Amino acid sequence: MGDWQRSHTCGQLTLVDDTAEVCLMGWVQYRRDHGGLIFVDLRDRDGLTQVVFSPDIAPAAHENAHILRSEYVLAVKGRVRPRPEGMVNSAMVTGGIEVVVHEWKLLNTSKTPPFPIEDRCDAGENLRLAWRYLDLRRPRMQENLRLRHKVAQTIRRYLDEGGFVEVETPVLTKSTPEGARDFLVPSRLNSGEFYALPQSPQLFKQMLMVSGLDRYFQIVRCFRDEDLRADRQPEFTQVDIEMSFVDEKKVMSMAEGLIARVFTEVMGRELSLPFPRMRWDEAMERYGVDKPDTRFDLELKDITDIVRVSGFKLFAQARLVKGMKVPGGESMTRKEIDVLTEFVRIYGAQGLAWIKIKADEWQSPIAKFLSDKERRGIADALDLQVGDIVFFQAGEPDMVNAALGNLRVHLAGQLKLIPEDSFNFLWVTDFPLYEYDQEEKRYVACHHPFTSPAPGHLELMKSDPAKARARAYDMVLNGNEVGGGSIRIHSSNVQRRMFEALGFMPEQAEAQFGFLIQALEQGAPPHGGLAFGLDRLVMLLAGASSIRDVIAFPKTQKATCLLTGAPSPVEARQLRELGLRLREQPAKESDAKSGVGAIQA
RNA sequence: GGAGCGGUAGUUAAGACGGUUAUAACGCCGGCCUGUCACGCCGGAGGCCGAGGGUUCGAGUCCCUUCCGCUCCGCCA
Numbered sequence: 001m002g003d004w005q006r007s008h009t010c011g012q013l014t015l016v017d018d019t020a021e022v023c024l025m026g027w028v029q030y031r032r033d034h035g036g037l038i039f040v041d042l043r044d045r046d047g048l049t050q051v052v053f054s055p056d057i058a059p060a061a062h063e064n065a066h067i068l069r070s071e072y073v074l075a076v077k078g079r080v081r082p083r084p085e086g087m088v089n090s091a092m093v094t095g096g097i098e099v100v101v102h103e104w105k106l107l108n109t110s111k112t113p114p115f116p117i118e119d120r121c122d123a124g125e126n127l128r129l130a131w132r133y134l135d136l137r138r139p140r141m142q143e144n145l146r147l148r149h150k151v152a153q154t155i156r157r158y159l160d161e162g163g164f165v166e167v168e169t170p171v172l173t174k175s176t177p178e179g180a181r182d183f184l185v186p187s188r189l190n191s192g193e194f195y196a197l198p199q200s201p202q203l204f205k206q207m208l209m210v211s212g213l214d215r216y217f218q219i220v221r222c223f224r225d226e227d228l229r230a231d232r233q234p235e236f237t238q239v240d241i242e243m244s245f246v247d248e249k250k251v252m253s254m255a256e257g258l259i260a261r262v263f264t265e266v267m268g269r270e271l272s273l274p275f276p277r278m279r280w281d282e283a284m285e286r287y288g289v290d291k292p293d294t295r296f297d298l299e300l301k302d303i304t305d306i307v308r309v310s311g312f313k314l315f316a317q318a319r320l321v322k323g324m325k326v327p328g329g330e331s332m333t334r335k336e337i338d339v340l341t342e343f344v345r346i347y348g349a350q351g352l353a354w355i356k357i358k359a360d361e362w363q364s365p366i367a368k369f370l371s372d373k374e375r376r377g378i379a380d381a382l383d384l385q386v387g388d389i390v391f392f393q394a395g396e397p398d399m400v401n402a403a404l405g406n407l408r409v410h411l412a413g414q415l416k417l418i419p420e421d422s423f424n425f426l427w428v429t430d431f432p433l434y435e436y437d438q439e440e441k442r443y444v445a446c447h448h449p450f451t452s453p454a455p456g457h458l459e460l461m462k463s464d465p466a467k468a469r470a471r472a473y474d475m476v477l478n479g480n481e482v483g484g485g486s487i488r489i490h491s492s493n494v495q496r497r498m499f500e501a502l503g504f505m506p507e508q509a510e511a512q513f514g515f516l517i518q519a520l521e522q523g524a525p526p527h528g529g530l531a532f533g534l535d536r537l538v539m540l541l542a543g544a545s546s547i548r549d550v551i552a553f554p555k556t557q558k559a560t561c562l563l564t565g566a567p568s569p570v571e572a573r574q575l576r577e578l579g580l581r582l583r584e585q586p587a588k589e590s591d592a593k594s595g596v597g598a599i600q601a
Numbered sequence: 602g603g604a605g606c607g608g609u610a611g612u613u614a615a616g617a618c619g620g621u622u623a624u625a626a627c628g629c630c631g632g633c634c635u636g637u638c639a640c641g642c643c644g645g646a647g648g649c650c651g652a653g654g655g656u657u658c659g660a661g662u663c664c665c666u667u668c669c670g671c672u673c674c675g676c677c678a
Binding site for chain 2: 029030032033034035036037038039041048050052054055056069070083084086087089091092095112113114115116118120121122123124125126127129176177178179180181199200202224225226227228229230232345346347348402435444445446447448449450451502546556557558562
């Protein structure tokens, strides 16, 4: 670029820079070639500036400017001047001025981009991912990445000031049986053996507490080989935190302080602390989910006892019956209700019972089965008013809660009950220690197997696992889990009992987690912590609808990278070195289904 | 593993009842244009209708298979 030095960015210049000699560099956003005058909106990371090629002022500069095209890379030298009377563009930060080009240099040409580089562009996701570096040129995406950067930096400052030490933990680590599916990495030096990529640095951070680090954090990539969602990628970033000599209150107030700091410094908003807390039982009871969105009402009411002896057998025989009132919902059409019925089927519901509260009657397919007493009970429980509609779900508790809990969120969106631009934080506490795994026919840890049982619940681990509660807590933002953690088990005996309760043989526990138990035997301090999902947090702050929009190079729903083509086959030699052999030859095209690509040692 | 939505020009979409030459906007190319700002005007090029198979005299449209993207259920300690 010779002696060309950029003097300003494209978002900086205003009337105060009048007559300044400047040098800008950037991309051609729009060109407006009038044959005589040529206007170019030059874009860089900072914004747009209109530069003018004028045959009257700089004929030489104007002469070749006709060749300019979208996304050409340009350096211009020129003078800042106010735009003529009536030509000010108030929509642009730099709209009061323009730069008259005296001299310019073409730094690079560009092929016509496959989609326009602008925020209102609605290119398909596949195109955006295949040309991600162009997608990331768009201001919205640049803002997202910078927002993410600011959040991460603010978190680093906050934790550093709080005495936390950032420690890196291994990415090549040990596969463990519990939890998500591991990504495996074959070992060349240890043929037939595999590392696993960490699902989280959980055990390392606990061992750092045993080391006496006292306060640890890490902004760290984690990997889980499970199916993707709008808010789930196979690799994602956690803000991982652990503290010694603390209880739940300490961890939670530290976490609240962190979030409040992010909101002050990044969002320019003050949060009121502490966040509300809700026990898990209450969340399930009132909202049907463990991450309730409390920005709106539509609460669920348990009416199981009211309809226990109902003539409506579906209700009478159900283990759980719940109702949800939608005020003013009486005007819903049959068709709208049918759509909602389809919606709850996703969660295993057979149908969706409803009652419209009219002035003179209860209009409903099920009203005729309900006695006067039942009607009064239901009306009282749900505080029914004329004009309401009530939806019911009856059956297994998990299904009832999932169906109504998700219907609640669905309807709130549809009925526009959710206030815009609000950030509603909530702690959910007192989670169950275990949940029953139907497939494995055993209890599995609800949070993870290193979570301490609630005080006094030690015996329940064996006698009544379903009743045991955990010293675990989730931070919920607008109905999204953005963080979660627990006080850990620091007693080797309790940890052994935990593995036992999960159905591990002692030898098995020793082989898988012996190093942890040993560590706990060496003077492990009481400790606990939590981890934030950075991608989700930033997504919510950015107002994005997928974490893909706050990750520079995300994967598709099939976990592929459309930009690089990963994953891809490898050379036979690489497999040989690793002691691997494909069970079947890679398929030509279509039959790349089950079995193919599987590996064996 | 399952359910749903989508795939038509470079892009975003229309076309769906099976029937002339598959539309539009933006973009692209050429021309004109000295105050535009998503410039304007005139002209032009551009298509294996995701792929494969079938039904039919005839398929973008109907049927089957398959690939890709997205949303969701299961899964995600």
